[in-house]
Amino acid sequence: MRAYNFCAGPAALPTAVLEKAQTELLDWQGKGLSIMEMSHRSKDYVAVAEKAEADLRKLMNIPQNYKVLFLQGGASLQFSAIPLNLLGKNPKADYIHTGIWSEKALKEAQRYGEINVIEAGTTLNGKLAIKDQREWNLSPDVAYVHYADNETIGGLQFAGIPEVDAPLVSDLSSSILSAPIDVSKFGLIYAGAQKNIGPAGLTIVIVRDDLLDQARSDIPSILQYSAQAKNDSMVNTPATYSWYLSGLVFEWLLEQGGVDAIHKINLEKANLLYGYIDASDFYNNPIAEANRSIMNVPFTLADEALEKLFLKEAEEQHLLNLAGHRSVGGMRASIYNAVPLEGVQALVNFMDDFAKRNA
Numbered sequence: 105m106r107a108y109n110f111c112a113g114p115a116a117l118p119t120a121v122l123e124k125a126q127t128e129l130l131d132w133q134g135k136g137l138s139i140m141e142m143s144h145r146s147k148d149y150v151a152v153a154e155k156a157e158a159d160l161r162k163l164m165n166i167p168q169n170y171k172v173l174f175l176q177g178g179a180s181l182q183f184s185a186i187p188l189n190l191l192g193k194n195p196k197a198d199y200i201h202t203g204i205w206s207e208k209a210l211k212e213a214q215r216y217g218e219i220n221v222i223e224a225g226t227t228l229n230g231k232l233a234i235k236d237q238r239e240w241n242l243s244p245d246v247a248y249v250h251y252a253d254n255e256t257i258g259g260l261q262f263a264g265i266p267e268v269d270a271p272l273v274s275d276l277s278s279s280i281l282s283a284p285i286d287v288s289k290f291g292l293i294y295a296g297a298q299k300n301i302g303p304a305g306l307t308i309v310i311v312r313d314d315l316l317d318q319a320r321s322d323i324p325s326i327l328q329y330s331a332q333a334k335n336d337s338m339v340n341t342p343a344t345y346s347w348y349l350s351g352l353v354f355e356w357l358l359e360q361g362g363v364d365a366i367h368k369i370n371l372e373k374a375n376l377l378y379g380y381i382d383a384s385d386f387y388n389n390p391i392a393e394a395n396r397s398i399m400n401v402p403f404t405l406a407d408e409a410l411e412k413l414f415l416k417e418a419e420e421q422h423l424l425n426l427a428g429h430r431s432v433g434g435m436r437a438s439i440y441n442a443v444p445l446e447g448v449q450a451l452v453n454f455m456d457d458f459a460k461r462n463a
């Protein structure tokens with residue numbers, strides 16, 4: 105049986121997608137070979153790759169003046185690729201700091217440019233929150249403003265899209281496709297696939313055309329957005345299987361009714377879990393309501409000494425990967441698109457039972 109998997113990443117994939125991949129694994133559409141064994145330049149593979157891009161464009165309503173790139177190196181390589189591609193003419197950028205991932209991004213960027221760090225974390229009635237944008241000290245003349253929409257480790261998410269004059273660059277690794285967004289508000293969006301898209305090994309970059317000529321000239325061609333755009337993300341061999349499987353996830357999402365439909369379910373899941381935690385004296389979530397992530401829900405138990413037992417019993421109930429990130433401890437339930445409402449219901453039932461037995 106398949107357990108409910110609350111892993112933060114690599115994360116749960118829709119069972120229907122894995123089943124489809126399984127039926128096609130040895131013999132893709134009667135061609136006598138696996139998609140993994142095909143040339144990335146073959147007509148068949150190129151059609152798979154193009155279909156995945158077209159479906160992602162449909163799901164996110166991506167305007168024509170944006171390129172969609174299917175790259176490798178994870179979101180972490182983009183921490184370097186972004187400044188290398190965007191600070192070639194103007195070396196200045198603003199970075200909004202809200203947690204561990206935005207910090208990693210700005211640390212890499214500091215090697216390549218003049219980075220103005222905006223400390224946007226704060227507390228509201230003892231809960232972690234993101235400062236109102238009017239309290240940020242944005243610079244007047246930067247090449248871009250970077251932020252991480254959803255801090256996967258802390259479970260802290262922006263309540264909306266910041267309004268800035270410079271091109272907005274967002275790390276959407278753990279929130280892409282979880283809710284509708286207006287892509288035209290961004291200069292660049294990037295996301296590692298292994299949270300809410302597909303398997304590890306693939307990174308999606310969505311970049312506005314006019315930003316393709318801002319790169320330094322001394323960077324590897326693999327990292328150049330313009331070169332990747334010109335070569336349909338095939339400057340070298342792409343992560344063909346991850347790309348194919350992500351394409352199956354996009355098809356699955358379209359079948360579910362698209363991003364609006366999955367967002368409704370995501371809200372239902374998040375409300376169920378946060379609602380239960382808030383009503384309980386046994387569990388606690390440290391984030392102010394407006395900035396709670398709908399994808400990653402960290403929580404603590406009344407008694408830290410019960411954590412091991414909690415995880416062990418959860419696993420026995422087929423509720424997997426609930427330990428918080430190693431840097432912060434506690435618990436974390438990642439409830440990405442592929443985690444069904446029934447999974448969250450099962451989690452809440454278990455949490456309630458555990459609390460009653462251990463309070």
Ligand SMILES: *Cc1c(COP(=O)(O)O)cnc(C)c1O
Nearest residue numbers: 178179180205256275277278296
């Ligand atoms: C997981 C994650 C990353 C790192 O992704 P890799 O693909 O492992 O490099 C970066 N940013 C956010 C917000 C993440 O959740």
